[in-house]
Amino acid sequence: MNFPPIYSFPPLYTRQPNAVIRNKQIDSWIDIILSISKQQSLWEIDSQGKFIQSDINIFDNKNIDRIVSPLFIKEILQNMIKNQKLISKDDVGNSSSYFILWKNLDSWASLMLEWFETTNKLNQVVTIYELTSGDESIDWEFHSMPDSLVSKCLRLLVKRGRATILKDEFNKDIAIKVV
Amino acid sequence: MGQKGSKIKITEQDRAVLQLKQSKDSIHKYTKRTSDLISHEKQELKILIQNNPQKYKENKKTRFILKRIHYQEHLLDQASDQLINLENMLSNIEFKLVEKQFFEGLQNGNKILTKLNKEFTNVDEVLDDVQEQIAYQDEINEALAQHVSGVNDYEDEIDKELEAMEKELLPHEELESNPVPNMPSVEKLPELNNSKPKIEDTTPVKKPIDEEQQRQEPALLA
């Protein structure tokens, strides 16, 4: 994992009283979180700031023996939500964990469209599993993206008039046809 | 191409392909899991051997794990074969769909062609008429060519007469103006060339009709 130099600066873990400095501090944290998620393909974070399906605890730096307080973590996450770097996992918006968007949904949708075009998958049904876990997307950034986040991106393609989503008997998105 | 507004139709074939792909996905999942399992067990085996380098061959557990690895590998092979089968089938379906489109295109083209051919019912009459018109045109051309050549003769005669007069009037200049007699012959050449193409003209007019006839014959057969 590649951390910026500021990650080893002890005061980064204490909420700064000066508002200008604090904004800079929070921005630094957001940069760190996004860059680590991107490096490690981490998609979800809970409201305590723990990555889901990963042991990495970004707010606990054992090397310099500093941790970020739960309250300050909340503040950082709230800022990320405000900047649309985090979105709620369900559509209602009160879930306890979030998707991390180091790219915004629109860019993800465009990237997927690019995949459909370059791998010659237009005009045919493609399962979501094929899109995110199949062998043909291994080198693409959205490989291993969770299904419901994929759904959000694919819905944008439907909106653009480029796709139709196929659902299973439980009304869950399972496949897509892009033209 | 194929963009019918915001709604994209899902056909029966699409549903069938979806089912195939779903089974493909589950086999894919299985192969992934199995290969993970195998590498995990191999690791376990290595540890067992390292821990007991002397008597690992007698250890029942070692033998058991190795057997299980073999079995899993066998399953993995089978699954891979199945996966390839499914993938082949999918590409076959895809190709058949393309073929279907090709066939439909062919059918449509044929329909239009027969419809167009029906519009040529009185083609013989038209052709006869055209040939008549061409013959008439030839006659006219000939007549005109004759008339023109007649005029030319007349002009030649006049020229000759004038030359004769000239000889009479200016006999002493004959020696000096030796190149003059050559002149008329040079003048005559282009005149001959002018009349020739008019005869040739008739042949290229006929040719396209022959071609048209030839083209229509296979079309009618189809």
Add this chain to the structure above:
Amino acid sequence: MKRFGVSAFDANKDTYESSTLQRQSKEYEQQLKLFQDKLIQFAKEHNNELGENHEFKLKFMKMCNSIGIDPLNLFDKDRHLFSVDDYYYEICVKLIQICREIKDINGGIVSLNELQKVYFVGSNVTINDIEKSVKMLSNLDGGFEIFQIRDHLKFLRSVPNELTFDQTKVLEVCSVMGYASINLLHINLNWEKIRCKATLDEMIANGLLWIDNQCGGKEILYWDPSWITKSVDIQT
């Protein structure tokens, strides 16, 4: 990652493709580097012509800029390339850019050492050059000023509010360990605790220090943000 089925055959193809691409981009990079070097060489050889013809100079610099040559590399101050002032003007522009960028992190105080090692990395700008440029900047009344602590550490202040004597003393303490604290100041400078706290609080308010309250349950530490790039110093 392992691939199964037909696409297993694609695995090799991909590596070929990417290695070709890598090689190509490496070649392009080398070519660009060579071109840049040649341009710099040209600038140094034809310095006089460049200096005399103002329009030529302007266009030349514009071109260098568009293919990624740092104008600072075009100058060689020892041989008075262009006019020597141009060199320092370029540094001035850079200084202003850098200070604006990092002002929110360090409150506008940055050590010349850090400037040279972190922000002017790769160019042959020395601390003396920076100092000269800052002197030129002072004509602009922009509040740029150099001050010294512990007799040898020079800092650049890019915000108008001047440091008090006490604040400078705190920075001196920070330059040793990276941080200061009430007790540390009390012991080392023999200040009243009230005076220590007031000074530190004021520096926090000005954004000059960051606080850290996790030092093994002991007192609060006040960190100098120039310490952030200290790890970079070690690497270089």
